[in-house]
Amino acid sequence: MTDINFINQTKALIDNLKSVCANYGLGNDGNEFKIITQVFLYKFLNDKFRYEAKKVNPTLAEADNFQQALENLSEDEYNFLTVLIGADIPQLRPQHMITYLYNNQNQEDFAKLFDDTLRQISLENAEIFSIKSSSGAKDKMFDELSQFISDGSQRDAFCRALVNKLFEFSFEKMFEEKYDFFATIFEYLIKDYNTDSGGKYAEYYTPHAVARIMAKILAPDPVSGVKCYDPSAGSGTLLMSIAHQIGEENCTIYSEDISQKSSNMLRLNLVLNNLSHSIPNIIKTNTIAEPTYLNEKFDYIVSNPPFKLDFSDFREDLQKDAFKDRFFAGIPNVPKTKKESMAIYLMFIQHIMYSLSDKGKAAIVLPTGFITAQSGIEKKIRQAMIERGWLRGVVSMPSNIFASTGTNVSVVFLDKNADNEHIVLMDASKLGTTVKDGKNQRTVLTQDEEEKIIETFNNKEAVEDLSVVVSKEEIIAKNYSFSAGQYFEVKIEYVDITPEEFQQKMNDFETRLATLFAEGNALDQEIQKQLKGLKYE
Template sequence: MTTLDFQIKTKELIDGLKGVCANYGLGNDGNEFKIITQVFLYKFLNDKFAYEVKQLDEKLANAESWEQAISEYSDNDYEMLLLQLNADTAKLKPEHLITNLFSKQNEADFAKTFDDTLRDIAINNNDIFSVKTAGGAKVTLFDRLSEFISDTSLRDDFCRAMINKLTGFSFEHIFNQKFDFYATIFEYLIKDYNANAGGKYAEYFTPHAVAKIMAAIMVNKPVQNVTCYDPSAGSGTLLMNLAHAIGEDKCTIYSQDISQKSSNLLRLNLILNNLVHSIQNIIQGNTLLNPYHVNEKGELEKFDYIVSNPPFKLDFSDFRDDLDTKENNDRFFAGIAKVPAKAKDKMAIYPLFIQHIMYSLNTGGKAAVVVPTGFITAQSGIDKKIRQKLVDEKMLAGVVSMPSNIFAATGTNVSILFIDDEDKGNVVLIDASNLGETIKDGKNQKTVLSESEEKKIIQTFNNKIPEDDFSVVVNYDDIKAKNYSFSAGQYFEVKIEYVDITHVEFEDKMNGFKSNLTTLFAESTELEKEIKKQLEGLNYE
């Protein structure tokens, strides 16, 4: 079976799970994403376990039924087998396997057996797979999924339908696939659950092209043993692209996000992308109010690479004053937005994330942040102060202004701000607003970049190539002279093209202009007369 076949089969499995949810009244239910992602993950962990144990024991690999063969192990032999597993593989018991549940599906209280099995897997692997909250609590791998069915008489049938979807094919032959395969699967898996649903902390899915550009510009040389951080991680698209560019075995991921849903999706993304070793660093909590990652001195941790697509506007009035403290003076050096009398949901929160990122950057570190394009030209206030610091301390690597509608869910124009604490050379400003093709994405218009356009942006930035009406390379004094503007367009040369014409041609053009003006003036005079006539005819009744 080819990679494409597996991709098709995987998407069919996801669609099948969604179909079961719909049949039992959970289609578009708030808990549907938990059921889909957790059952998919149960299948994935089972098949990963099968793949790993067969690598360790040839008898299992050659057995007609490896599940039957492994169930015949003595307790000591089984324990020794588990000790040899890779650290990123869930340690399962024979009773945890899909085939075991499949064989028990006609027994009474199958829903309880199903839930107990998943919960037991979660408890046994808690140290590896649990996500922590900022308060220290652990969010385990699996919920009791049948309990999302309110009609208790349907729970057994629901769980039977689920387990029957998990047989028929195995992921075993695709564990040597690379990032792009799993990125496609992950995006398909969560496509209905990671959109702006209008909630206070709605998640936005960062387009793959934006994430790829950010990673390729930041990681332009080999590195080893580096730390990567996202203070508003969402489902992890930016972190996954960054880790892929560096090498999953050469970096450790850290993140924080206020959304429990996002943290669970990020955990799934880490498992799919061979980054299980970083799950312990995934924190669900308020980054701005209670940043979790600190060093042994209790100071905020510094990171080698930081990426972020933070929320732009958000009502944070309920904890705004808690941020405005003496302890936060250095972190929020440019200030904190005041609470408006009206439209609190329009409070600009992204400047706080930019300041937090600058404060959290290691010496010689790099960062890339998605910002509203208005940030790069604001003439006063917090935005201007942040830009001044980036220039005055020579931390600005450059800016790429993206095409409009690069995010289908929001009409806000965005730019990518690149920060580099090591490179003190010239700054690259790119206006990519004219690139891309507009397509229909549901009810919205979306701009999609071609692979060649992505490559053009990356190569232009990394090689610092100036190009008319597309990119400029400037120094810090140039930026100060332009009132700290980061907009490429303000640095483009205005070119006037001169065309040689004869005296006769000049006279003809001028006569033509005069003739047109005479006609327009005559029409204007007639129009004035008509208007006055109409006004004189108006009477008060």
């Protein structure tokens, strides 16, 4: 099945679940998002278990009726099955399967059976599949979804409707794919609930092209046993790209994000991408104020942090001695107006630099204004990147590469073992094609353009009007500017002409100037004439 078919089927499932919620009075209700995301999690766990069980048990794989074959297993056979599929895979019993609920949907008090099933799955899989907060408390994977229906007489029907929608198709065939396109589903699912319209803690989506470019530049060579981290992970698009590039079996994922929505979606993403072993490393927290991984160091860090955010509530706490090493360049002041304009991305950059291991590498999406700011915290950070010898290069992206924001962005690449004589600065702003994306304009890069950016950067090539390769000393001489445009050569084209052609051009210039002067004099005289004619009334 192609990516587009999968995306379309998944969007159809989302629409169907929204329709169920609407039919039972929960359309645009505050609980609708919880219901849909939790039902999705149940669906993914169910299909992942079926997929893995069939891989290790030929009887289940060949059975015409998987549910019946699973129920026919003895206790010992079932226990052996769970050992074979491994602890990182959802552990579901026959009575936990969607098919079981579907087959028993006409029994009395079906809503209780539905809620009890999800509760049992949650309890038996909490060790791997629950998300922790900064306090160490684990989330409850599933609420009692039927209880969101205030009319008790409708609860059985509501749960039946949900199960019937889940029964219609399976994700099983998708588990062999690389889910770089999961962000499309996340965006489609969450867009109706992102009511802040870009305000406090609203979620954004990193375009797949940007995520792929970051991953392929960051990790061009094979590695193993590395730790990858995103301090503002969202749904995990950047983490998935770097994990696919490195190999899921070669890395462990760590993440922090303040949004419960995003953390829940990241959990789904890890289930889909054979990274369930990293779910315990997803932390819901305020990374800047209450970092869980403050004492950890990471080999690869990717981040598209929020650019502007009001963090005045905890700014003063960040000035304590405990944070001074982390925020070496300073903390933005609280403006008298528009507190939401506080440049929190500057805090994330410093946090990322603090969190790199001795061999660490990072790729950070930043507003392009950061790379040329003449003073302030921005310049102090750039200066530190250069003086420490960590800057590998910068790629300035086309405008509107993000549909959700018109801010021009650049990606800064750090490497603690960077080549300071060959720093690549790239201006890719002229690449891409503008397309309509809902009410917004978005710039889309072709695959060839993606590869051009990646290969030019990794090969350290200077390409006319695209990239320059400069040294640490040259950047210092340019006041630590990371803008490729400031290093491009200014080319003046010379055209050979004869003495006669030169004289003719000069005569033409003189004639044109004489005409302009004459017209100017005539205008002056007319103005003076009009002024003399003015009278006081």
